[in-house]
Ligand SMILES: Cc1ncc(COP(=O)(O)O)c(C=O)c1O
């Protein structure tokens with residue numbers, strides 16, 4: 321057995337499925353996950369010492385590349401002063417101010433330790449602030465694993481959802497209405513029928529959990545208009561897109577202003593930081609000011625916040641996102657050209673430092689269209705690239721991520737590998 325196989329077998333004895341988050345287990349592509357020993361810049365090395373160009377980037381946080389020296393230094397300096405206090409710190413205030421300064425829709429922000437906590441808390445806040453129970457989400461959007469968000473569409477239009485996880489009582493998702501992404505008519509119909517009861521609409525304003533799917537022209541504005549008209553709150557889940565697609569997230573790119581925003585990933589620079597924030601009058605409902613309870617022993621952890629602050633400072637340098645977006649475009653255009661040359665049905669898209677690869681003729685606009693792509697071709701491509709030393713997400717339903725350290729040489733090496741893999745696909 322190889323060292324990775326050995327570790328996976330050993331891991332499965334003490335950890336369910338051998339992993340601490342399901343997608344890491346390679347279930348949808350088969351094979352053995354690589355156990356990562358270290359990472360630097362655009363590269364990760366597994367337990368066998370094999371190096372891979374990494375396009376997972378810890379699922380988004382590693383926007384500066386792995387182990388950026390200034391982020392590591394910030395973490396080391398914070399750690400020697402103590403790992404956690406359970407009391408306020410100046411650094412927490414600094415990161416709150418930094419987030420508010422960057423995202424105009426934020427007037428106040430509360431720190432948590434994950435994206436799941438951020439969305440769970442934002443939903444509770446929306447319900448508490450509006451006094452309503454129902455929420456709207458979209459098929460294919462993932463907002464973490466809080467009970468009321470683990471839900472897929474019911475059998476008919478405007479029916480409430482079914483749990484996607486065992487252990488979630490049907491009653492918990494009875495208030496969650498699941499609609500198709502980019503289906504503006506369905507949103508209007510939902511509000512026409514349930515408008516008085518809808519507390520909020522939560523959306524990935526660019527979806528990255530059904531592969532990359534952009535919002536159709538006017539879709540986000542339609543959500544904004546419907547929420548405003550019916551007194552519901554609009555929540556942009558920018559856990560993935562925040563500071564990834566541009567300096568002000570999707571809200572900056574589209575000019576559509578949410579009432580609440582959830583953040584994580586990039587704002588922690590690889591450490592566990594999440595946040596939810598928005599209009600001050602809504603945030604005034606959060607305890608201890610208001611009646612919506614929300615708390616966390618490690619919230620605003622000083623070491624994690626130090627990594628986040630260093631990351632925010634570095635990605636705030638002029639031109640950062642333009643350069644990141646240009647490198648990502650080089651990658652997807654190069655992959656498309658090589659697939660076409662090899663006669664492989666393939667399309668690709670990117671926004672800022674985030675990209676989608678589809679084994680289908682055109683870029684999808686919904687979960688149904690992503691699902692219609694050739695997942696077997698993706699699996700062959702994934703394993704081919706892995707054997708060439710390139711690590712993409714092990715699922716056809718995940719977006720990919722480029723970092724500031726993916727320079728021309730790294731992109732070229734990826735494209736050379738892809739040319740060989742497409743040729744034998
Ligand atoms: C858009 C989005 N929201 C929420 C989450 C949940 O974040 P976490 O995994 O940090 O709990 C994720 C990723 O997992 C995500 O991509």
Ligand SMILES: N[C@H](C=O)CCC(=O)O
Pocket residue numbers: 341342343344379462529560718
């Ligand atoms: N798609 C998920 C988040 O973006 C992948 C990360 C995980 O849940 O392990």
